[in-house]
Amino acid sequence: YRFAHGTRGKMNQQRVPWSIIDENRGSLSDQLANFQEVAAAFHLCGASNVASRDPTNAFTWNMAPTAPDSEHILYPSGITTDQTITANHTFNLLSMINRLVTRAKTIRPKMRPCRINGGQYYILAIHPFVSELIRQEGSDWLETYQRVLQGGHWADNPIFSGALGIFNNVIVIEDDTLTPGVNSSTDDWVHDVRRCVFMGAGALRVEFGRDEGSSFGMNRYQLLPHPKANGQRIENTACMIGAMACPRFLRPWDNTTVDYGKIVVPVWAPPQDAEVLAGQQTQWDAYLAQ
Numbered sequence: 001y002r003f004a005h006g007t008r009g010k011m012n013q014q015r016v017p018w019s020i021i022d023e024n025r026g027s028l029s030d031q032l033a034n035f036q037e038v039a040a041a042f043h044l045c046g047a048s049n050v051a052s053r054d055p056t057n058a059f060t061w062n063m064a065p066t067a068p069d070s071e072h073i074l075y076p077s078g079i080t081t082d083q084t085i086t087a088n089h090t091f092n093l094l095s096m097i098n099r100l101v102t103r104a105k106t107i108r109p110k111m112r113p114c115r116i117n118g119g120q121y122y123i124l125a126i127h128p129f130v131s132e133l134i135r136q137e138g139s140d141w142l143e144t145y146q147r148v149l150q151g152g153h154w155a156d157n158p159i160f161s162g163a164l165g166i167f168n169n170v171i172v173i174e175d176d177t178l179t180p181g182v183n184s185s186t187d188d189w190v191h192d193v194r195r196c197v198f199m200g201a202g203a204l205r206v207e208f209g210r211d212e213g214s215s216f217g218m219n220r221y222q223l224l225p226h227p228k229a230n231g232q233r234i235e236n237t238a239c240m241i242g243a244m245a246c247p248r249f250l251r252p253w254d255n256t257t258v259d260y261g262k263i264v265v266p267v268w269a270p271p272q273d274a275e276v277l278a279g280q281q282t283q284w285d286a287y288l289a290q
Helices: 010-014 020-044 093-106 128-134 140-150 274-288
Strands: 002-006 114-116 119-126 165-167 170-174 180-182 189-199 205-208 222-228 233-239 242-245 248-251 256-259 262-268
Touching: 020 233, 020 242, 093 119, 093 165, 093 170, 093 262, 119 128, 128 189
Parallel strands: 119 170
Antiparallel strands: 002 233, 114 119, 119 189, 165 170, 180 189, 189 262, 205 242, 222 233, 248 256
């Protein structure tokens, strides 16, 4: 992958007090970080409809996302597709986490928890639309945290370090790159649904390569300045070689290919503002059309 930002000439630099080259480098760093986060979300959410919009896999790091198998997607009772989820299927945090932990421990291959600071934890990523609903007064999230705070566990409370909380050894985090639901019949986005992701160790694989004879090593991004037009213009180029995918395994006893390390959780979570909804309806397709 290569991204580039450039200047139009040395006179441009003289018109501003700040360094255009430094600003370009910072902008490229932000672009690469966002590029990686969105690609990870496509894979973790199992957004298989991205393949028809991005046939070269340019926005998914050279690998097409695969839809989760039936054992690695958790629907509300009686629901089997994203498009049939309704307002009756909101996210009940505590009961959902208990179901996910039970499935993680009993599914085969079994999901391994992540080791963090000597403890073993799973990770649950939810979209801000979902967290907005569960933050409402009287929700399970608020009532549980009120009891934790009243118990005086301020130093160990992860809400102050960016996480929403820890329940049953599951760290709940917020991620705005999680995708909408996917209509299994039409491959369209289901904008009133968000795909949350429950993860353990090894849920996503990211691999970096190295160009033969290149000056940059493995597991690195390289920012390179390139003079253009006899040195009158400078172009900063960010380069990397890599691939990303969620692992899948063939179970020998039933010859079934299954996911590993993650469970997708589609839930009802529409935007609360009409302006936000209008932007969300075009966000992903516009991103893939760049």
